[in-house]
Amino acid sequence: MDAFFASIELLRYPQLKGLPVVIGGGRRKVDDALLGGQPQRDPRFIPVADFPLLKDYVGRGVITTATYAARRFGVGSAMGMMKAAKLCPQAIVLPVDFDEVRKYSRLFKSTILEIAPLMEDRGVDEVYIDFTDVPGGQREGGRVLARLIQKAITEATGLTCSVGVAPNKLLAKMASEFNKPNGISIVDEDDLQSKIWPLKCRKINGIGPKADEKLAALGIQTIGELAALTPEFLIQHFGKSTGAWMHEVARGRDDRPVVISSEPVSMSRETTFERDLHAVRDKTALGALFTELCGRLADDLARKGYAAKTIGIKLRYDDFKIATRDQSLVGYTLDAKNIRQVAGQCLKRVPLVKKLRLLGVRAATLERLDNLTKSAEDGIFQVSNEALDQSIRAREAPEIIANEGLGDQLF
């Protein structure tokens, strides 16, 4: 979907069309009292001058999406708001409306499914579609069906999307970037040298900042240059798995299937504080936030029908270093109090000297509640709170307390 979060807001506030708008923000939201909470005011007629500007934004948020007008100023996804404000102070800033995003996400996906049933979900605004066997899917190399899908999505949502058509997911993903917004791009094996090899390695889905930096240090900038390297050389520098993979993708080869359904692996809740917190000085606030996160995680598990065998925590310190700890239980839980208790044990094992910027709680090794019926016949069971307590007690006396006893005082 093109500039998904921003485009959704433009449906609500069409008067902002063509203007630089950024969506995002952290805990300290823009003053949206003006925009939300006033149902009597028709959003379409709120004067542009009444919208909050990026230059007035205060807080730690990042940009989720920028309209194409804002992108011209160098503003883009994942950029800190403060940095963006310097580049484009006059941009209008709006918070993410997650309910609305979910609504449109479901809408465009169900529209696709009516046309092509083999769809892989890749997040709120992206999917892979296998239309090998969709009737008419091969006409004009796929262009006819791509157009049909675009049209159906726009009719259903008022939003545009860009489609890449290719023999595999790797190339389709790259192709989808070629003609944004509202574009279609068709790439096949014959286009490898002309369309793929001139691209930067970073355009490969799976090569991020670290791998790109390493490649650059080896003098490799483009996918064509990557393709010229031997598998032995790549394996020597990137390891057996990554090296062999790089050799394949540089040739446009990818045999991953389109996966139409999958089970979640983990669920988590985390929050970045408005200001860095100290474990001792801010222990009341921290404790309350911690309990709140555990409660929200428990709600998520219950709503989606899962229990977890592993509970973990995540901290980000003021220097941006991350620490994680986790603990597996004898059984499965989705109880907020259990989660809070186990997560509290994890917290005792991590140094709490530096100030904290972020705190998170994670549930992993998930099992569907349907598979956890009380009967032990299938060998899986919902553990009782008593058994869970035992499991927790058996693991007390944490190995490292760099800050002797501090965790105990706190949690």
Place this chain on the structure above:
DNA sequence: TCTGGGGTCCTAGGACCC
């Protein structure tokens, strides 16, 4: 006043088991 939140997958060492 730089730098969100929710995910997946991989690696690597150690425990433990057969």
Place this chain on the structure above:
DNA sequence: TCTGGGGTCCTAGGACCC
């Protein structure tokens, strides 16, 4: 006085993606 070869599970960290 030298010490297998699987396998699984647990834990911590890190790269990457949307």
